[in-house]
Amino acid sequence: MKATGIVRRIDDLGRVVIPKEIRRTMRIREGDPLEIYTSSNGEVVFKKYSPIGELSAFATQYADVLCKMVNMPAIVCDRDHVIAVAGMPKKEVLERRVSPALEEAMMSRKTYICHAEDEEKLKPIEGIDRYSIVCAPIVSSGDLGGAVLFVSDNIQTDPDETVIKLAQAAAMFLGKQIES
Known part of the structure; x- marks a missing residue:
């Protein structure tokens, strides 16, 4: 200390x-x-x-499944730190702070979707040179708990509807897990 x-x-x-x-x-x-x-x-x-932090082992498994389904790195974070990652070196990302831009995106409580033509892209994790393709907030009993996101180092096309819906479904599911 x-x-x-x-x-x-x-x-x-x-x-x-x-x-x-x-x-x-x-x-x-x-x-x-x-x-x-x-x-x-x-x-x-x-x-x-961190209520979502209590589910870190479960969130890690979920991120792994998401990553395999869309062949893209998946991250689960609470409001402050990364708690689960798949598709990227864990030592580089786990426990890193979320960026102020990601905090702001989560606070909007709306799904963030990056478009290829966007000039400014959302860098979700401090010290990591990747951009958020989709970021779905985790909301539990009306409280913001974190987010589920897919990231890439190169955004050339808009995410398809499947990727967006998977992130949203994962966020909703984790929110329900926190409630129970």
Whole structure:
């Protein structure tokens, strides 16, 4: 753990304020769920809770099937990080942060579809030179949980309807899995 040098007091209701700088750095937004851990030496640790992260093994299998069906890399991410990937080296992509552009696309709660003639293409993962062909948001009980996407390093044609529907179906299915 890294010390921040910031000290906060607990108020009479047991609340503590997480400083804005830390919330911004860690991408903690108002309403985000946090898990609380304690250790035997008195540490209290807050960790962002990712409902889709709980399904990472399942999401990895799903991404693998999607990748094989369309012969294109498939990625499943929560609102902040990649949690599952198929068709690309896992060590390069897994746990990487999603780009601000992907965050914005997810927040729209609409399926993003890249067209070959688009001048600006969506780079979904920080530090990875691939573009999102289709990005379908995962919504569970009205809450945004992440996204399912297909990526490519070269977009020459528009995605066909099958690719779009597969991404949407996968996102809807994962959203239902989070609910149950």
